[in-house]
Amino acid sequence: MxxxxxxxxxxxxxxxxxxxxxxxxxxxxxxxxxxxxxxxxxxxxxxxxxxxxxxxxxxxxxxxxxxxxxxxxxxxxxxxxxxxxxxxxxxxxxxxxxxxxxxxxxxxxxxxxxxxxxxxxxxxxxxxxxxxxxxxxxxxxxxxxxxxxxxxxxxxxxxxxxxxxxxRQATPEWCWQKGEVLKDDKATRDSLTKAYRNIHDLLEAGDNDRLMDDWWATMVRENAEAYGEPEGYVRHRAGFQVFMGKPDVFQLAPFPVEPMKLNLAADNRVAWLTTKGVTKPLKFNHVQEENVSSQIQSFFIRRDGEWIVCR
Known part of the structure; x- marks a missing residue:
């Protein structure tokens, strides 16, 4: 034992x-x-x-x-x-x-x-x-x-x-294989934090179309390719419209004030942030359920200095 x-x-x-x-x-x-x-x-x-x-x-x-x-x-x-x-x-x-x-x-x-x-x-x-x-x-x-x-x-x-x-199956080279190699430092964390804040602002504004067009487009395209599904179907499934316009059911949590933890994977080409433990910084609290939330798990890559949601 x-x-x-x-x-x-x-x-x-x-x-x-x-x-x-x-x-x-x-x-x-x-x-x-x-x-x-x-x-x-x-x-x-x-x-x-x-x-x-x-x-x-x-x-x-x-x-x-x-x-x-x-x-x-x-x-x-x-x-x-x-x-x-x-x-x-x-x-x-x-x-x-x-x-x-x-x-x-x-x-x-x-x-x-x-x-x-x-x-x-x-x-x-x-x-x-x-x-x-x-x-x-x-x-x-x-x-x-x-x-x-x-x-x-x-x-x-x-x-x-x-x-x-x-x-052994022929597989596309995915976005998470092609991002910039990232450094595990404060500059990377602060830069990614700004990207999270921009997404939080769009979630707060209820602008699902801009979220999908400006941030999630690569993920939608590659997931559609991976599973042979229409992009429109994948985009709809990936969207946040289910959480928007329902303040009596879902409320966007405030953006974290304290510095977050930078996490890297896939040969340091993929990054994401967490707060305490494994908690995600972007989440919708369930108004009618105490201490219950729907957390948004996203993996980012950086290309030409710009962050995009890869997965």
Whole structure:
């Protein structure tokens, strides 16, 4: 059994240098699969990241597994996913697992998605080493696990299950691969803070069209490409009109006064800000529900000195 005093803190991804063994030699495939991720935490808090970008955070224990589409976060070649949890101790029954899924457009991802591979770990057991489950030698798998990359990393305040995989499907070069390399410094944070404030002003003014045209256009275009959907449909789904004009239901939270934390990912080409813990600076409070809000998670890149919402 593993013991540790629990201290809740924002986690930083720490990499390990180690040799990798490919499950299958990568070879680009001319397919059109949609990719997703599934994670099982079995009554534990969790956070999931793809290529360093946090896609889901649950500070409370959850018993049901969860899944998300991740085509727009997956690049050609090598990728990395991580599942984080934090408990003061683990017993033999605790299990964490993550799986990469794929399905064709038109399939029902809840019932027809196929599993490329699954990685599972039992941190409370003596060996505590992750096991990679996949169909060895299957040349049709678009996502191939890098078997020897799977590891369970014990940090001071949190633990994470990490695995790399190769995407063999021909994939566009996404915006988050092409942004400027950013410095983790006050100048970058202050510059990004101004971008957040401009977005906050537009949210306050209820100007959804300018938000979509001036800030979210790249994200809308690439998400439409990733999932084969019309841009108009993606734009509507990404919009904030559901929160606007309903002051008795949703209220935009004031813009934070204190300096925020700068977060970087994807080889320091992607940035976002957080306030206390993992809280997002842009959020709509639910008027009729105490301490409940809808937070806006956006990942930014900078091109030619200008910030844009990439994801």
């Amino acid at each position: 593993m013991h540790r005093f629990q201290t809740f803190a924002a986690a930083a991804t720490i990499g390990l240098f180690m040799p990798f063994v490919m499950a299958e030699a990568e070879q680009e495939m001319d397919t059109n699969y949609i990719f997703g991720i599934r994670w099982e935490v079995n009554d534990m808090p969790s956070r999931i990241r793809v290529n360093g970008m946090p896609l889901s955070f649950s500070g409370r224990p959850r018993t049901m597994d969860a899944r998300l589409p991740v085509s727009q976060y997956t690049k050609s070649g090598r990728n990395e996913v991580s599942l984080t949890s934090w408990l003061p101790e683990y017993d033999e029954t605790h299990e964490l697992a993550l799986s990469m899924l794929y399905w064709k457009p038109g399939w029902n991802p809840n019932t027809e998605a196929k599993t490329a591979f699954r990685v599972v770990v039992h941190p409370g057991q003596d060996d505590g080493e992750p096991a990679v489950e996949y169909e060895e030698g299957n040349p049709e798998l678009p996502l191939q696990p890098v078997v020897d990359s799977a590891r369970w990393i014990v940090h001071k305040d949190y633990d994470e299950l990490v695995v790399s995989f190769e995407n």
